[in-house]
Amino acid sequence: MSYRCEQLQEEKVFKDxxxxYIHVRYRVIWDLIGTKEFQRLRRIKQLGTSYLTFHGAEHSRFNHSLGVYELVRRITENFTGRKxxxxxxxxxxxxxxxxxxxxxxxxxxxxxxxFDLDHEQFTQAIILGDTEVHHVLKKVSDTFPEQVAAVINKTHEDQLVVSLISSQIDADRMDYLLRDAYFTGVSYGxxxxxxxxxVMRPKKDQVVIKQTGMHAVEDYILSRYQMHWQVYFHPVSRSAEVLLSRILHRVKELYQAGYQFRQTPDHFLSFFKGDVSLEDYIRLDETIVMYYFQQWKEETDxxxxxxxxxxxxxxxxxxxSHHTDFEAKDxxxxxxxxxxxxxDPTYYLVEDSTSDLPYDFYRPGESNERVPIYLLTPEDELVELSRLSTIVDAISGKTRSDHKLFYPRDEIEKLTPSKEKDxxxxxxxxxxR
Structure with missing residues (x-):
């Protein structure tokens, strides 16, 4: 199928x-950026609660999405002319x-x-639903919205295109590592x-890396590993996430119990009922959530x-730190x-666990199988990365986990001496221990 690829009369650029610079030449890209659904991403932070740990981490999903687009633009520019x-x-x-x-x-x-939601499902729903985004995509071709949704769902027959956005070395990961490192002020990413x-090259089913670029891939994988443990899994950010989740659980519990709110959570009602429409979902952003949090500070509960x-x-x-040998009686x-x-221990004593697998290769029959990173040798053969890299081989398939117990120490310290406090x-x- 041939798409209608209308180009702008003059290239548009965003300073990044x-x-x-982020360069836009296609009309469809420029029009998509201007839709209300895409502009909503300005009001969704890229790193969630991490701004409470790293004060510079105020960047948005809008920033990141433009960055991923720009990396794919640059990668595919190098593919031009290849069969x-x-x-x-x-x-x-x-x-x-x-x-x-x-x-x-x-x-x-x-x-x-x-709320047991999946953002990728909502991404596809926005693309396929009665939205400004959908109407822009239809101008390319009648089936273009379905093609884009299939890529995001990883079910598109062209797995080479899928791998640019979702693989163990894709534009999504490359942008968020660099962007998150920049805005958090760390050097790990x-x-x-x-x-x-x-050194990225297109093959039938995925992007591969020239063997001469192996050390750059090693650097990327180690950066990802360090960012997860120094930024993404930072315990202070996780503490904020615990509070966030407990707030939403409490509001849901109160609503179901018939509690009379001073500020009724109108924007959340369909989420509590498990009947979320696309319109309900799109109109909820972090400015709305923070407004309710401010109002709920005044509730009698x-x-x-x-x-x-x-x-x-x-x-x-x-x-x-929480250790798994903590006995049931304790x-x-x-x-x-x-x-x-x-x-109430439901809200004031919260166990949180997290884990990361920095790189893995194909293991038939195992859950969550991952497509490995392949190196392209001078003989035009494909070799799985960990077979040539001793650094990657050392961490392949190894999951690191961390368990923590969160609680209000300030409230414990204020307690009068008692056997319970002891x-x-x-x-x-x-x-x-």
């Missing part, structure tokens, strides 16, 4: 702190890269967990982007008031002690 690549593939890849995060909700993954772009005040004014829970004693001092302090120290 990471890539210097494995066409202009139609390029337009499809550019469009899907721009829209890949369109369905993210406020505070992204934390919000999804509470830095890698040799220019070298990587120069103490737990909701306290949790919202903590989140808005950054009075976060403290944490101890848990029971700890829960009972919290209840005895008036702290039990809490003792057990929390025991847990930390």
């Amino acid at each position: 702190p990471v890539h210097r 494995e690549w066409s202009e139609d593939q390029r337009l499809l890849a550019l469009t899907a890269s721009l829209l890949h995060d369109l369905g993210h909700g406020p505070f992204s993954h934390s919000f999804e967990k509470v 830095q890698f040799d982007l220019e070298r990587l772009l120069r 103490y737990i909701l008031h306290d949790l919202c005040d903590r989140f808005v004014n950054r009075k976060l829970f403290k944490f101890v 848990w029971q004693t700890l829960y009972q002690a919290f209840e005895a001092v008036g702290l 039990a809490i302090v003792t057990l929390l120290k025991l847990n930390q």
Whole structure:
């Protein structure tokens, strides 16, 4: 199929702190950026609650989406003239890269967990539904919205295009590592982007890397590993996520119990009922959520008031490392002690676990199989990365996990001496061993 690839009379550019300039030549890309669904991404932070840890992390999904588009533009520019690549593939890849995060909700993954949502499903719904985005895509061809949605769903027959946006070395990951490192002020996410772009090559089912670029790939994978543990899984950010999720759980619980809110959560009602329309989803962003948090600080329910005040004014829970050998009887004693001092353990004693697998290769029969990164040898053969890289081989298939227990230390410290306070302090120290 041949798409209608109308170009602008004059190239448009966005000034960008990471890539210097983002270039737009296609009419469809320019029109998509102007839709209300894409502009909504300005009101969704890229790093969720991390701005409470790294004060510079105020960048948005809008920034990131433009960045991913720009990287795909630069990668595919290098593919021009190769037999494995066409202009139609390029337009499809550019469009899907721009829209890949369109369905993210406020505070992204934390919000999804509470209401059992999937941002990729909403991304596809926006692309295929009665939206401004859909109407722009239809101008390219009648089936173009379905083609873009299939790429984002990873079911498109052209897996080469899919791999540009979703693989173990894709434009999405490359942009968020560099962008997140820039805005958090850390150096962990830095890698040799220019070298990587120069050594990427199109093959039938995925992008591969020239063998001469192996060390740039190693650098990228180690950067990703370090960013996860120093930024994405930072315990202070996780503490803020715990508060966020507990607030939403509390509001849902109060609503279902018939509590009379001073500020009725109108924007959340369909989420509580599990009947979320596309319109409901699109109109909810982080400015709306923060408005409600400010209002709920004034509610008579103490737990909701306290949790919202903590989140808005950054009075976060403290944490101890949690070890799996903490016995069931100790848990029971700890829960009972919290209840005895008036702290509901459902909201004030929260266990949180996280893990990361920095790189893996194909393991038939195992869950969550990953397409590996392939190196292209001078003999035009494909070799899986860890077979040639001792650095990558050392971390391949190895999952690192971290478990923490979050609680309001300030409330514990204010308690008058008692056996319950002693039990809490003792057990929390025991847990930390």
